[in-house]
Amino acid sequence: MPPISERAHRDDVLDDIYASTILRKGLPKDRFPDSSNLPENVFAAVRDELMLDGNSRQNLATFCQTWVDDEIRRLMDLSIDKNMIDKDEYPQTAEIEARCVRMLADLWNSPTPGDTMGCSTTGSSEAAMLGGLAMKWRWRKKRQAEGKSTDKPNMICGPVQICWHKFARYFDVELREIPLEGDRLIMNVEEVLKRVDENTIGVVPTLGVTFTCQYEPVKAVAEALDRLQKETGLDIPIHVDGASGAFLAPFCAPELEWDFRIPRVKSINTSGHKFGLAPLGVGWVVWREKSDLPDELVFNVNYLGGNMPTFALNFSRPGGQIISQYYNFLRLGREGYTHIHSACYDTAEYLAAEIGKMGLFEILFDGDRKAGIPALAWKLKDGAAIGGYTLYDLADRLRSRGWQVPAYSMPANREDLVVQRILVRHGVSRDLAELLLDDIRRAVAWFEQHPVTRPMTAAEATGFNHN
Incomplete structure (x- = not known):
């Protein structure tokens, strides 16, 4: 086997990244690799795997920050x-x-x-x-x-x-x-x-x-x-x-x-x-x-x-x-934090109002800044869902468009209550909110045209669970 320096030079001269040894054979997954590889090739391989993760900006389940200053x-x-x-x-x-x-x-x-x-x-x-x-x-x-x-x-x-x-x-x-x-x-x-x-x-x-x-x-x-x-x-x-x-x-x-x-x-x-x-x-x-x-x-x-x-x-x-x-x-001070979080509350209140207008959902929390965080939570109104879907089905449908809008059951003694929730963080703009609303409306229309024969249960849902 040639020394590492010779092999690295050969790959550097002859190989395109995606024709390199590590990417032609596939990444080691179960055993520690024997050989070294060029850093740009390894970087490309790992970067490509990360593409399969969800887009964090569309993750409306997480409380965690997904946007930061340069x-x-x-x-x-x-x-x-x-x-x-x-x-x-x-x-x-x-x-x-x-x-x-x-x-x-x-x-x-x-x-x-x-x-x-x-x-x-x-x-x-x-x-x-x-x-x-x-x-x-x-x-x-x-x-x-x-x-x-x-x-x-x-x-x-x-x-x-x-x-x-x-x-x-x-x-x-x-x-x-x-x-x-x-x-x-x-x-x-x-x-x-x-x-x-x-x-x-x-x-x-x-x-x-x-x-x-x-x-x-x-x-x-x-x-x-x-x-x-x-x-x-x-x-x-x-x-x-x-x-x-x-x-x-x-x-x-x-x-x-x-x-x-x-x-x-x-x-x-x-x-x-x-x-x-x-x-x-x-x-x-x-x-x-x-x-x-x-x-x-x-x-x-x-x-x-x-x-x-x-x-x-x-x-x-x-x-x-x-x-x-x-x-x-130092960057934001009281003024900056107030400005940023107020924008989040404005978007949460807007989303709650628009989702409420659909007539299918009962808003449980509407983003009131004196009563809670910039977020909203709702449940399906009894008998309102044409097509027999549950909030778990709706959450699953939205995931096909990249959105993570969790549905989950409440703790004791209201396990019967299934709730859906959106967190509005810094970076969730009014424009993103409009795109989400369009996708919710499309999902509801799809269910109305394609009734669910067996609604998804909590055990089958791929979404979010607090516990």
Whole structure:
């Protein structure tokens, strides 16, 4: 066999990319390859496989950002070799992370934004788990001081994303998830009070429920827990899962009280790569005050030449997303975030109005910026679908045009309710919305002309499932 340099030179001179050895024989898939290959040939092969993925801009199921500035791409390139956990080697990346924490504490009205605790994470799920762990540790420490049992912690939530189910299982906490009832599709005060007791580590309202996109009533729950404390002495904290809403409400519903203006709110998590507009791979958690993060959760690590406090679940990870988040804060400010997110709300409201006019669908959430995130959710009206199709069939039909518009069943006790949803993110323009509406109308007309003999079920659907 010729040396690698000779073979590479031969391929470079004689072969077109698609006539090269690697592409003529097909890519190795089950065993580690023996030979090296020219980088442009390998790049072409992998690039072509990626064409089979969906177009992320048409993915209206995801909350995650699918459009970024060119400047962010350049900053990501500059940061690709920086391990953000190594704060001694990359002190400026560490400083930028700390600035972001302070800016978020200020955005969320912390009483001491310059002196609170918080950190970046790989996403809002990790951030949520850190908030949950802090609640559990505070509860356990208090119970131990009182000489009481610590073996039955529980937490209260409404219909939640899978990360909270993971938290409960991984960290041995009973999850008291409030079941849905009738038209009530989120948590309310009465259902929270039915479930709290001395073993409750905290209540977790969601600012932007994944199923219907609505904000849960943080202030009303906090006021109810204030009354409960006066009556019983139970002091139950709140952690707000602001994965989406914590980057929306401060700009588009600033009068809404859900954050650290409410003393009972001890921590907030959010996703930087959702409505924070950063590229995939960054979340944030911030505590109201420094004392709200138990010291027992902070590790001081002697690592690569420096003493470093850390309290994330992950260790080594890239710094580019943090740098990009800071870029967005500086680039947009309150004015820019308000402008961008308001445009998303305008498009969501427009889509809800137009889909409602079709007469087939009942809008469950219409993109009201004071009540939820820029999104809409609907169900089929009873008996309205000519052609016998379900929302699963409609979602499947739209996928043939590249659109991912998820249909899914709701959690207990409304598994009978099938909902379809659209997320309107930065980059989902009015023009794209018009194209989508045209495709929905075409799909409905197709079903009317080609009745479905056996409607698609949830098990057969290729689309989206929260759990």
